[in-house]
Amino acid sequence: MENTYELHVAGLTRHLPICAVNEHMDIAAFIMFSDVELTVACAKALLEKCPEFDIIVTAEAKGIPLAYEMARQSGKNYIPARKGPKLYMSEAVIVEDKSITTEAVQRLVIDKKDLDQMDGKRVLIVDDVISTGGSLHALEALVGKSKGQIVGKAAALAEGDAGERDDIIYLEHLPLFFK
Template sequence: MSQETYTLHVAGLTRELPICAINEHLDIAAFIMFSDVELTVACAEELLKRCPEFDVIVTAEAKGIPLAYEMSRQSGKLYIPARKAEKLYMSDPVIVEDESITTSGKQKLVIDHKDLEAMNGKRVLIVDDVISTGGSLHALEALVARSTGTVVARAAVLAEGDAADRTDIVYLEKLPLFLH
């Protein structure tokens, strides 16, 4: 039995995304950039063309990291990943909580205080692979708000469902939700 897929055209590339059940009423097309270097490089290049000037990229662990890394590599700008838990190297962890459509329950995002200092006075670009409910964005914005940095844009490869109607995000393509 073959799995149902959704055909996505983004950044000049085509990918077949598996459709996965979230609950009995909702399915999503799973967009996974991990290990797809061609897709990550192309999407980073296209997003950078659409984003305003920035100094620092902030993203959430884990799916946003390859994209943020590649955008950092192409632009020469610093990127800071917010981690899912405190790490031993963090001398002064700063924690916020959010809820995500693909993660059950609350999820923590943590950065070290020195990363907040790196954002002070800077133009911050928040980056994620997919924006759906906006929970991860909200948590990242809350982290940035602990600094004196200013969020200049929120960017993602895909805007899922109602997120595609938002005017405060930069994205490459819409991704439908599959209601039943």
């Protein structure tokens, strides 16, 4: 039988598989992809907790479903920071980050025209899970290259020590499992 963690979030229950990060720590894998019910419920619950905003920024790829649904429900736009430069980007702006769920350093890339869309806007940064804060820091750095103002940083879950932060908005805490 697979080892799982029972999560209660946004009025729903999910059983998350426990996955080894290294020989000392496991995490409960929270994946919104293909779980429309969970994505819709988390987006609604997060929107109720977030301040007024004009635009959402998220990181590719796991934050996209939540950011999209929050944008859809609020009627606001969202901008995904991509993992690498794309051909359509006329002026790519790049920052690097390190995440608990990936081995290598990741790049987040946004086109200058997307940064220009943030100018004078209230920006809400959204991700599925905030853990070490690496992706969050990279998104803050990208938004900082615009004239937009970050009004909030939100995620469905705060993992590990992130649950003790007072600068993020989240629905539930997700523990880390130490061996």
